[in-house]
Amino acid sequence: MLCGTSSFFLAFWFWGLSHCGPQTRPHPNITDQELFWGADQYDFSVVLPAAATECFWHFAHHRERFYLNFMVQWVTGVGLDRHLSVTVNAPSSLLLSTVDDAKGQINFEVEETGFHQMCLSNFHNHFSMMQVFLSFGVYYDNNQDKGKKDMEEEKLNNTLSIIQIATNRVERNVFHMFRYYSFGRMRKSTDYFLLQSNTRYITWWSMALSLLIVTSGFLQLLFLKSLFVSKAENEKPRC
Numbered sequence: 001m002l003c004g005t006s007s008f009f010l011a012f013w014f015w016g017l018s019h020c021g022p023q024t025r026p027h028p029n030i031t032d033q034e035l036f037w038g039a040d041q042y043d044f045s046v047v048l049p050a051a052a053t054e055c056f057w058h059f060a061h062h063r064e065r066f067y068l069n070f071m072v073q074w075v076t077g078v079g080l081d082r083h084l085s086v087t088v089n090a091p092s093s094l095l096l097s098t099v100d101d102a103k104g105q106i107n108f109e110v111e112e113t114g115f116h117q118m119c120l121s122n123f124h125n126h127f128s129m130m131q132v133f134l135s136f137g138v139y140y141d142n143n144q145d146k147g148k149k150d151m152e153e154e155k156l157n158n159t160l161s162i163i164q165i166a167t168n169r170v171e172r173n174v175f176h177m178f179r180y181y182s183f184g185r186m187r188k189s190t191d192y193f194l195l196q197s198n199t200r201y202i203t204w205w206s207m208a209l210s211l212l213i214v215t216s217g218f219l220q221l222l223f224l225k226s227l228f229v230s231k232a233e234n235e236k237p238r239c
Helices: 001-021 148-153 159-227 233-234
Strands: 043-048 053-060 063-075 084-089 095-101 105-111 114-121 128-140
Touching: 043 053, 043 159, 053 105, 053 128, 063 114, 063 159, 084 105, 095 105, 105 159, 114 128, 128 159
Parallel strands: none
Antiparallel strands: 043 128, 053 114, 063 105, 063 128, 084 095, 084 114
16 A cells, blocks of 8 residues: 555656656747747838737847837828837846837846737727838947956957957948847838828818818709709790
8 A cells, every 4th residue: 555655756756856846938829930049130021900919029139238129101091090019028027128109119138038028909909900110129238347358458469369359440430330220210211101091081082072062062953953943844834
């Protein structure tokens, strides 16, 4: 009896170890299309249905700089509202930042290594869908403490270290220029879609008003013509 009981507890203990180990994926129900595994930057557009929420995950290491730029390009439907609610959560589900606007930027230093969650919510529009342009990624700020700066100053006599520092500075500046270029492209595309929307709006309203004017004139003409028709003229005998 004792042997059977101990065997039961050993089997239960091994079952717990096999089912309680560390997970290699952040969430089992997340597809690979929703995960971004740590490239420097991503930029693309996504369409959000009415009252829908779309989430993405991006991997970031400790001490990296995480950034997210977004801009609403167009909205279509009933009761248009260009506001978009954006939240960024840490791997431990801690809320790091939130923005509720038609465009915005989020930038912070990463404190936890892991997949950071970015959620876009279109809850302002219950009957309208919108297209949003996203640009996000990670980069190193290279802000070092005083001791490391002193060590670098001592190595300035080395030509190779001078070239390496200059190259890193140029790469960082080019990366920031690309970020500003992406944000400018978002603004330009937003203006283009807004211009297209206004053009369609003016065209349809012009056609509708023109049709209304022609129809009103025709009805007025029929009404005035009916005023001058008399029964006496209709009952006159013909020659």
